Amino acid sequence: MxxxxxxxxxxxxxxxxxxxxxxxxxxxxxxxxxxxxxxxxxxxxxxxxxxxxxxxxxxxxxxxxxxxxxxxxxxxxxxxxxxxxxxxVRGIHKTPMAETALAHILSLGRALPALVEQQKRKEWNTKVRQTELRGSTALILGPGAIGSEIGRLLQAFGVRTIGCNHSGNPAGFMDDTIRFDGLLSRLPEADIVISVLPSTEKTKGLLTEEHFKAMKETALFMNFGRGDLVKETVIVDALKNGDIGHAVLDVFEKEPLPVESELWTLSNVTISPHVSSHSGxxxxxxxxxxxxxxxxxxxxxxxxxxxxxxxxxx
Amino acid sequence: MxxxxxxxxxxxxxxxxxxxxxxxxxxxxxxxxxxxxxxxxxxxxxxxxxxxxxxxxxxxxxxxxxxxxxxxxxxxxxxxxxxxxxxxVRGIHKTPMAETALAHILSLGRALPALVEQQKRKEWNTKVRQTELRGSTALILGPGAIGSEIGRLLQAFGVRTIGCNHSGNPAGFMDDTIRFDGLLSRLPEADIVISVLPSTEKTKGLLTEEHFKAMKETALFMNFGRGDLVKETVIVDALKNGDIGHAVLDVFEKEPLPVESELWTLSNVTISPHVSSHSGxxxxxxxxxxxxxxxxxxxxxxxxxxxxxxxxxx
Known part of the structure; x- marks a missing residue:
């Protein structure tokens, strides 16, 4: 052979x-x-x-x-x-993408970006605001192979996971699964909202201003799926109005993200150049x-x- | 009552x-x-x-x-x-400390500090060097309540864990446990070396130049235990000579870390001001x-x- x-x-x-x-x-x-x-x-x-x-x-x-x-x-x-x-090799991206999601969540929770800035100033300041991930709630849009792997790791950290898909059918490593049309009523529970949704007719523009207003003011919103899930202006407004606490964005309506975009300079956003699935x-x-x-x-x-x-x- | x-x-x-x-x-x-x-x-x-x-x-x-x-x-x-x-409340620190350890490991693996710098320059560069944690090996010095919690989370990420303590008695969430006196021969296997050891007569100065030379050139060394585990000059030399890849240090021989310390400015070290156990x-x-x-x-x-x-x- x-x-x-x-x-x-x-x-x-x-x-x-x-x-x-x-x-x-x-x-x-x-x-x-x-x-x-x-x-x-x-x-x-x-x-x-x-x-x-x-x-x-x-x-x-x-x-x-x-x-x-x-x-x-x-x-x-x-x-x-x-x-x-x-x-x-369907599913090959699940390991690096799940590691990326947890990296951002933990890095922000433990204030690592603030520590880097302090180090540059040779500043020993122990009054950094750090939180625990354990006991929080994550809502995962698209609990397929990648979303479930994120759910598995989050559960290991003691996080309650809510999956959200079109059908509402139970998904792996989700404590609960809801349908797209039930999203609005469950967003207020989530400390973290993560999308790994692909771009389809059902997901384009799925998230609107209304959804961001429903999230916690401290919520972390992360998009590792596709940029057309939500209009950039909606995210910018939510971040500027304080509707949510922070956004981690790996995908955008237009890629590369144009230099004119306000997202680059907002203090409560992390820009990643569509690399969440990259792996050595x-x-x-x-x-x-x-x-x-x-x-x-x-x-x-x-x-x-x-x-x-x-x-x-x- | x-x-x-x-x-x-x-x-x-x-x-x-x-x-x-x-x-x-x-x-x-x-x-x-x-x-x-x-x-x-x-x-x-x-x-x-x-x-x-x-x-x-x-x-x-x-x-x-x-x-x-x-x-x-x-x-x-x-x-x-x-x-x-x-x-x-013995063990109360295990959750924030384990989250801190994983935050640093994943943040470095997914190149988050490099992405922050790119964002400041509004630079869309996808050629960042990212690695996967899955499949790597971690050696944990002090696999007690905190070390075992780190081990539990690492195992969830598909990491092989080697615990190292004085007795060599098996410890929780360790694939293998070795004694202090067997450390040198096992260091070459470790991609990550993490200490959460307290300061005792047996741990003071436990790590020497010889240990750092035995580590992989790409190894990540992390100390969340006590600063007297290893002399600062030994760590500085190891980082400058390229004996190891990176160090994350939360504890130091002298705290606060003096502004004169070379550690503040080495490119392959992360300084954290003894906050790994802090939690809201x-x-x-x-x-x-x-x-x-x-x-x-x-x-x-x-x-x-x-x-x-x-x-x-x-």
């Missing part, structure tokens, strides 16, 4: 694969058009190199492993027509998904983790 | 106590010398107001609840002689210890939580 990687992985990662799967021939870091692609049963790719032309020539291909969370730009109809199995361990994590599936594939088990239905696209 | 609080608590906390314990008479916020102290079976105090004179006059006193972690300055011999039960919820937590015990006391159960042996002092 031959496996092609169309992207680069580290030497030790190559060696480990060869050692763990001695019966398999691996070819690493070759472009789809610089190799006899018809020899490969399995192709591991970031996705964008798999064109209809490549598919035509890849006559042995049975499984496409896409080391990316989205496959919407791939020729899914052709993949479906040829009966090629396709899987991805992306390939390591992707290989974990791959090797788990390769083990199955080798044993004739085609019920892979993170299979995609090419007709639905997810 | 009469209970005296010699310190101030919030109105709603007073109301809650009265509502939860209707059979008990509470007297709040009175000094021991401005009241008929002989009427009180229970005194809730920070400790420093309980002198031998007060003890002589408190003829009904059966239980001293000390809302502090240390009781070493109290007249313990007299308390023991009178058969007065004494309890404290101290009294709330202390009352949790108290009400749990008051419930027992009311039912005739004298096996209180956090009892102190006045002859040993802990």
């Amino acid at each position: 031959n496996v092609l990687f169309t992207f680069r992985i580290k030497d030790e990662q190559m060696e480990k694969l060869k050692a763990d799967f001695p019966g398999i021939q691996f070819c690493f870091n070759k472009k789809a058009d610089e190799i006899a692609i018809d020899e490969f049963e399995i192709i591991v790719t970031y996705g964008e190199d798999i064109t209809t032309d490549v598919l035509e020539r890849a006559t042995s291909l049975k499984w496409l492993m896409v080391a990316s969370a989205g496959v919407e730009k791939m020729p899914l109809a052709e993949i479906a027509a040829k009966g090629i199995v396709i899987s991805n 361990k992306y390939i390591e994590r992707a290989l974990e998904f791959f090797t788990e599936n390769l083990e199955k594939w080798q044993n004739g088990d085609k019920d892979l983790v993170n299979l995609i239905d090419p007709e639905k696209g997810y | 009469n209970v005296l609080f010699t310190f101030r608590i919030k109105d709603e906390q007073m109301e809650k106590l009265k509502a939860d314990f209707p059979g008990i008479q509470f007297c709040f916020n009175k000094k021991a010398d401005e009241i008929a102290i002989d009427e009180f079976e229970i005194i809730v105090t920070y400790g420093e107001d309980i002198t031998t004179d007060v003890l002589e006059r408190a003829t009904s006193l059966k239980w001293l609840m000390v809302a502090s972690a240390g009781v070493e300055k109290m007249p313990l011999a007299e308390i023991a002689a009178k058969g007065i039960v004494i309890s404290n 919820k101290y009294i709330e937590r202390a009352l949790e210890f108290f009400t749990e015990n008051l419930e027992k006391w009311q039912n005739g159960d004298k096996d209180l939580v956090n009892l102190i042996d006045p002859e040993k002092g802990y």
Whole structure:
């Protein structure tokens, strides 16, 4: 069985694969058009190199492993027509994103930005305002793989979690789950409001001035999902009026955030340049998904983790 | 039964106590010398107001609840002689201290200080160096109540924990426990080295140049215990030589840290002014210890939580 990687992985990662799967021939870091692609049963790719032309020539291909969370730009109809199995690394962002969310929450709670400023002035001042996370309540918009991982960690810190999704169906690591249309009445309970919602017709503009007025004046609002969840002017007004305490924003209506934006200079906002999912361990994590599936594939088990239905696209 | 609080608590906390314990008479916020102290079976105090004179006059006193972690300055011999039960709030610092430790670890891992600097320059730069905490290894010097709470949270993040104490006896939430004399050989495994050790004859100067040379060049060293664990010059040299990657220091050989100290200005050190245990919820937590015990006391159960042996002092 031959496996092609169309992207680069580290030497030790190559060696480990060869050692763990001695019966398999691996070819690493070759472009789809610089190799006899018809020899490969399995192709591991970031996705964008798999064109209809490549598919035509890849006559042995049975499984496409896409080391990316989205496959919407791939020729899914052709993949479906040829009966090629396709899987991805859905959920790969949950670890770095959940670590990012907790980093911001704890850093603000323990006043770390204030300590940095004091250090610059060589100032020993113990009167910094610090709070405890334990015993607080977080409302998580979008309790899917990422939202539930945030919920799991928050619960470990003794935080009560309320998930909010379209259906209101129970979600993992949420003490309670509510529907979008019940949001307004539950916002007053939340010390922290976190969105990891994608951009869909149902989520665009979901949060309005009314929602921010319903939050606690001390509330921390965080958006790691998509910038079109709420108009920038609504957030700016909420921060300037003191409707909420602080905002941590990783996503914006317009990215990069224009230099003219008032958000850059408000004292109660933290700007992050859409990096919440970044990680130095992306390939390591992707290989974990791959090797788990390769083990199955080798044993004739085609019920892979993170299979995609090419007709639905997810 | 009469209970005296010699310190101030919030109105709603007073109301809650009265509502939860209707059979008990509470007297709040009175000094021991401005009241008929002989009427009180229970005194809730920070400790420093309980002198031998007060003890002589408190003829009904059966239980001293000390809302502090240390009781070493109290007249313990007299308390023991009178058969007065004494309890404290040992462990009250574990929540804020563990939250502090995780705040620093995650904030550095997700490059939050770098993002703050970028925000000041209105700079949208996604090329910040961020790492994942999951899969790393932490070595915790002093895995007692606080160290174990740090271990519990680290394990929730998928971190392997190695505890290090004098005895080598297994400790809570440690994947492995080693003895002080085995430390040097295990330091090379640790991505994070955290001390919450108290100052004792065995811990003074425990860490030397040799230990820092044994750590990873990328290691994060954190001290939330006591400053005499290691000489300041040893830490400064390790940071300047690149023996370790970063240090977070909350305690120092001399406090406040003198303005002349080189530590203030090294780029790979975070200075915190001995505030890791501070919390806006101290009294709330202390009352949790108290009400749990008051419930027992009311039912005739004298096996209180956090009892102190006045002859040993802990």
